[in-house]
Amino acid sequence: DAGITQSPRHKVTETGTPVTLRCHQTENHRYMYWYRQDPGHGLRLIHYSYGVKDTDKGEVSDGYSVSRSKTEDFLLTLESATSSQTSVYFCAISESRTAAKNIQYFGAGTRLSVL
């Protein structure tokens, strides 16, 4: 299994509080991604990173920010959590854009409930 650790694995928080989720990889892969998964939707990209300090928005980025200060860590922050952000969050990594190496590997996920 790819060395990807997400923390925390479960979190319950209140509306309006800030929340930070962490993704840590030991594979030295360049690309990292944050997705959310909700019933009736495929995984949807929140933000991604293509290198240290290089990040960009995905399709559902409103209300989220990210940071990548080291190759191995990619943080997802909910500035002020809302109930619509209750979801399962997955981090993924991939090595390269070339066809042979653009496979994504996923962390175990974080279940976030915003009450």
Add this chain to the structure above:
Amino acid sequence: RKEVEQDPGPFNVPEGATVAFNCTYSNSASQSFFWYRQDCRKEPKLLMSVYSSGNEDGRFTAQLNRASQYISLLIRDSKLSDSATYLCVVNNRAAYKYIFGTGTRLKVLA
């Protein structure tokens, strides 16, 4: 229209049966194709990449039809352990964009 569409199922099949799933995609510029397997409350795991010439891995066969813009997954001799949700994933590398289908649920029955 969704960029990647899958029949949600569930497909209920007996052990030993052969079952096939299709997935259609709308972006003709898509360049990479994958099937992932996701067990309940777990992360998606790569089942196989899909190559233009088609590829096989044991009981699993994947095909790509660029003209009709669909990929397929065939599972032969189904096992109870094959019960899962199968996700179709399409990538347009230029946009770092992986588009996931909502998945097809398979239940293999004893």
